[in-house]
Amino acid sequence: MDRDQNIFYKLVNDENSTTELLCNLMRFASFRCAFLARLLPESCFSDQIEHEDVDTQRTLDSGNGRPDVVINGDRIYVLVEIKTDLCCKLTENQPDGYFSHLLGLSEDYAERWLVFLVPKGWICENIIKNKFRHIKEDSSSNRINTSILYWEDVLEIIEESDLKELNPFFNDFHEMLVSWYRPKPIKFTKEEVDMMFTNEIPNVLEKLDELIGQIYSKSRAYKCCQRHSGRDLCCEEKAIYFQNEKGKDIFYFGVWTTFWKDKGHPLCYGVNKDYTNVEAFRNICKATNKDTVEFNNWIMSWVLQKTLSNENVADEIWLQLQPVLEDKDVGVAKVEI
Numbered sequence: 573m574d575r576d577q578n579i580f581y582k583l584v585n586d587e588n589s590t591t592e593l594l595c596n597l598m599r600f601a602s603f604r605c606a607f608l609a610r611l612l613p614e615s616c617f618s619d620q621i622e623h624e625d626v627d628t629q630r631t632l633d634s635g636n637g638r639p640d641v642v643i644n645g646d647r648i649y650v651l652v653e654i655k656t657d658l659c660c661k662l663t664e665n666q667p668d669g670y671f672s673h674l675l676g677l678s679e680d681y682a683e684r685w686l687v688f689l690v691p692k693g694w695i696c697e698n699i700i701k702n703k704f705r706h707i708k709e710d711s712s713s714n715r716i717n718t719s720i721l722y723w724e725d726v727l728e729i730i731e732e733s734d735l736k737e738l739n740p741f742f743n744d745f746h747e748m749l750v751s752w753y754r755p756k757p758i759k760f761t762k763e764e765v766d767m768m769f770t771n772e773i774p775n776v777l778e779k780l781d782e783l784i785g786q787i788y789s790k791s792r793a794y795k796c797c798q799r800h801s802g803r804d805l806c807c808e809e810k811a812i813y814f815q816n817e818k819g820k821d822i823f824y825f826g827v828w829t830t831f832w833k834d835k836g837h838p839l840c841y842g843v844n845k846d847y848t849n850v851e852a853f854r855n856i857c858k859a860t861n862k863d864t865v866e867f868n869n870w871i872m873s874w875v876l877q878k879t880l881s882n883e884n885v886a887d888e889i890w891l892q893l894q895p896v897l898e899d900k901d902v903g904v905a906k907v908e909i
Contacts, residue, residue, distance in 0.1 A: 579740075579744050580744055587640070587655065587656045587657070588629070588640075590656050591629075594726075595626050595641060597741065600735075600739065601636065603742065604621070604728070605618075609649075610689065614721060615683055615717070617645060617647045621643055621645045622645070626829075627641070627642045627643075628640060632669065633673070634673070636670065637664075637670060638668035639670060642657050643685075647682040649681045649683070650687060652688075652689060653686075654689045654690075655688070655691070656723070656752070657855045658695060661696060662699065662700075666807070667686060667700065667703050668703075670686050670818075671713060671716065674686060674716050675713055683717060685716070685719065686715050686718050688719075689720075689721045695857055704718040706718075720907060723749055723752070724729040726755055727750065727754060727908065730742055758829065774874050781810065782826055783886055784810055784811070784812065784825075787889060787893070789814055793906055795906065796812050796815060805850055806829060809826055811825060811826025812825045812826055815903065815904070816903045822844075822847055822903055822904060823841070823843055823896060824840075824843070825840075826840070831868075834867070837874035838876040838880075839874060841896070843870065844869060844870055845866060845870060846869070849901060851895060851904060852901035852902045853871060856902070860895060893896075
């Protein structure tokens with residue numbers, strides 16, 4: 573999932589932001605009713621809950637904790653604790669403080685609920701199930717209803733209600749949850765398995781890593797920085813971003829895994845198509861007989877296969893990059909010495 577594909581990219585990435593998004597989407601009655609019906613099974617009042625009855629991150633009285641969601645309707649009162657990570661642990665008030673709060677409510681509420689919304693396989697699921705079982709056995713607290721809903725169920729709710737087709741927000745919400753909780757099965761081809769059981773892949777990756785480092789060393793006369801997208805074995809990118817006088821990234825060189833998978837070129841370079849230097853970049857590529865292609869809002873060229881077979885690859889690649897770095901219309905800034 574990336575920025576071009578999902579509006580929630582980097583906006584929703586933890587428990588609190590996911591909670592806020594979920595509650596904001598409950599403003600749509602078609603989702604709210606279907607979600608609450610599954611969240612509060614056999615409730616007589618779930619269909620009477622309005623969006624204004626839903627609040628987030630409200631601190632309970634008497635030090636009983638801070639549930640993620642509080643639903644306060646005319647006849648129903650619900651505490652919802654949300655976990656988005658399989659390894660997220662319970663706090664000291666979860667769930668005992670919540671029980672105490674629910675028991676102390678006025679008799680005006682016909683239904684009182686404590687609900688957990690978690691991923692399947694959550695590390696503390698059995699603890700909560702045991703707590704819920706004791707509630708049913710305890711005569712003083714058996715008037716509290718309990719339920720566990722899974723994020724995988726939320727995916728089903730969106731799919732069964734055709735919400736993806738009705739509203740683009742639900743489409744992006746669905747895709748986000750799919751990336752978290754319904755990963756695609758991994759299937760290697762025989763050729764891929766055979767390739768892995770050699771030393772070729774680690775050798776290639778090690779050399780690519782060193783090659784980018786050598787190009788970075790040659791780039792010290794220009795305003796630039798080296799970036800790595802993360803600690804994944806197969807990261808999204810490892811690259812050098814060259815900048816203009818204002819410190820804005822204007823030229824890219826490195827391994828862009830998405831481009832590599834789509835176009836078959838491990839090393840690429842280019843400019844964002846919204847930059848003012850696009851035509852200058854295209855003209856340089858044309859003058860040096862290099863093809864360009866538009867990809868994910870970028871105009872990209874690449875290092876040819878025959879170039880990577882040369883004796884001194886770093887020098888060969890540097891000769892390709894220099895016309896771009898030296899062109900005033902592209903606008904890469906030099907470091908003052």
